[in-house]
Amino acid sequence: MNETIAAIATPFGPGAIALIRLSGEESLSVAGKALGMDCEQQEARRVTRADVRSSAGDVIDDVLVTVFRRPHSYTGENLVEISCHGGVLVVQRVLDRLLECGARSAMAGEFSQRAFLNGKMDLTQAEAVMDVIGAQTDLALRAAQQQLGGKIGLETEEIRSLLLQIVAQIEAYIDFPDEDITPQTGEALAGQLALAQSRIESLLATAQQGRILREGARVVIYGEPNVGKSSLLNILLGQERAIVSDTAGTTRDTVEEVINLGGFPVRLIDTAGHRETIDELERAGVERTLDKVAHADLVLEVVDSSAPRGESLLRSEGKNPRRLLVLNKCDLPRHSDWSGGSDLVEISCAEGWGLDRLISAIVEEFTQGDGTWGHDAVAVNVRHQSCLRRARGALEEAYGQLRGGVGPEFVAVDLRLALDAIGEVAGRVEAEELLGEIFGQFCIGK
Numbered sequence: 423m424n425e426t427i428a429a430i431a432t433p434f435g436p437g438a439i440a441l442i443r444l445s446g447e448e449s450l451s452v453a454g455k456a457l458g459m460d461c462e463q464q465e466a467r468r469v470t471r472a473d474v475r476s477s478a479g480d481v482i483d484d485v486l487v488t489v490f491r492r493p494h495s496y497t498g499e500n501l502v503e504i505s506c507h508g509g510v511l512v513v514q515r516v517l518d519r520l521l522e523c524g525a526r527s528a529m530a531g532e533f534s535q536r537a538f539l540n541g542k543m544d545l546t547q548a549e550a551v552m553d554v555i556g557a558q559t560d561l562a563l564r565a566a567q568q569q570l571g572g573k574i575g576l577e578t579e580e581i582r583s584l585l586l587q588i589v590a591q592i593e594a595y596i597d598f599p600d601e602d603i604t605p606q607t608g609e610a611l612a613g614q615l616a617l618a619q620s621r622i623e624s625l626l627a628t629a630q631q632g633r634i635l636r637e638g639a640r641v642v643i644y645g646e647p648n649v650g651k652s653s654l655l656n657i658l659l660g661q662e663r664a665i666v667s668d669t670a671g672t673t674r675d676t677v678e679e680v681i682n683l684g685g686f687p688v689r690l691i692d693t694a695g696h697r698e699t700i701d702e703l704e705r706a707g708v709e710r711t712l713d714k715v716a717h718a719d720l721v722l723e724v725v726d727s728s729a730p731r732g733e734s735l736l737r738s739e740g741k742n743p744r745r746l747l748v749l750n751k752c753d754l755p756r757h758s759d760w761s762g763g764s765d766l767v768e769i770s771c772a773e774g775w776g777l778d779r780l781i782s783a784i785v786e787e788f789t790q791g792d793g794t795w796g797h798d799a800v801a802v803n804v805r806h807q808s809c810l811r812r813a814r815g816a817l818e819e820a821y822g823q824l825r826g827g828v829g830p831e832f833v834a835v836d837l838r839l840a841l842d843a844i845g846e847v848a849g850r851v852e853a854e855e856l857l858g859e860i861f862g863q864f865c866i867g868k
Contacts, residue, residue, distance in 0.1 A: 440507070490503070498536065628801045658781075805847075
């Protein structure tokens with residue numbers, strides 16, 4: 423934490439400009455050596471033109487320099503940002519010069535980790551930085567920005583404050599046993615515990631929404647060979663991603679793409695046609711298909727409108743995932759078995775119609791008509807879930823013991839466990855291994 427770090431903060435590859443960051447106690451003097459100027463006298467947040475020079479005095483690049491003084495910077499430390507030309511070689515040469523002048527290469531996520539350790543953001547906000555970078559739809563970006571604004575941290579801090587009040591009352595009773603807790607006080611404590619449990623449950627209820635916003639809903643295109651599964655994938659993507667052929671068994675493996683359907687993030691998965699086969703490769707593809715179906719959030723079961731209606735393949739396999747029946751090839755003469763109905767969506771991949779209705783139906787499956795889906799703030803991730811579930815379990819133990827008349831010492835122990843678990847969500851309980859795991863997923867320079 424006492425060392426000055428430097429890293430390229432923009433993607434690798436040629437571009438108009440690139441950004442290099444320095445942060446740390448000596449960042450101003452390190453930058454000054456490379457630039458041949460006194461950065462200590464540089465006005466904060468004012469862009470200045472300068473030259474980065476080699477140790478021999480040769481100009482490496484003509485750059486723009488901005489100084490951010492602690493604590494008013496992203497990391498809470500003295501920070502310098504250098505904007506240079508975006509060629510691969512020139513960017514590397516500028517970085518090498520900064521390292522030569524006394525900085526060291528930053529590790530993945532080290533800038534954001536320093537921001538967290540210096541109190542510029544809590545752990546949920548630090549995680550939201552990567553969610554903002556990775557957002558692929560407006561809904562995902564909105565949720566990430568809400569978390570970056572500290573909404574999850576605020577929610578968990580309010581729960582933690584409530585638990586601290588309960589712990590204070592119980593431990594006061596332990597320290598002063600002569601001050602007996604009246605039945606009314608006991609009932610009040612139980613009510614407060616129930617309130618804390620309710621708020622934790624509300625946060626946990628957002629987990630599925632959070633997963634979908636971050637990763638995309640897993641939507642599997644499923645059906646017999648030659649019903650138009652790959653054609654449907656291609657037309658939804660707007661490109662020829664999968665091979666389309668009249669020959670059965672063309673698709674041997676799953677094809678997966680993340681797309682934006684009506685503002686909704688979807689991980690669309692095309693699968694091998696389901697049929698009995700003696701071909702070893704095709705059979706492996708069918709087995710992989712069934713695995714994808716088993717883990718799907720929604721299955722689009724595609725059928726041919728010109729063929730007789732048979733039993734659902736999903737039911738015949740003993741699987742009952744959420745599904746939409748998609749009647750394709752509706753531009754052809756329709757078999758009498760298909761007389762329409764509310765349980766199916768009619769489309770024609772060949773003619774390109776019916777797709778708007780299909781997209782609307784997919785979105786409806788997840789939002790269930792809730793117009794605020796994805797607009798509300800809190801959408802916890804997997805790590806948050808683990809912490810909240812541990813807190814919930816400890817509170818259930820504490821609640822049972824409080825209602826059962828068990829000694830207050832045991833209740834206090836469970837409440838302390840719940841406090842620690844809740845504190846981990848926003849990083850109130852620091853653990854070096856936890857921080858390393860989280861910030862190790864970041865890109866260099868962030």
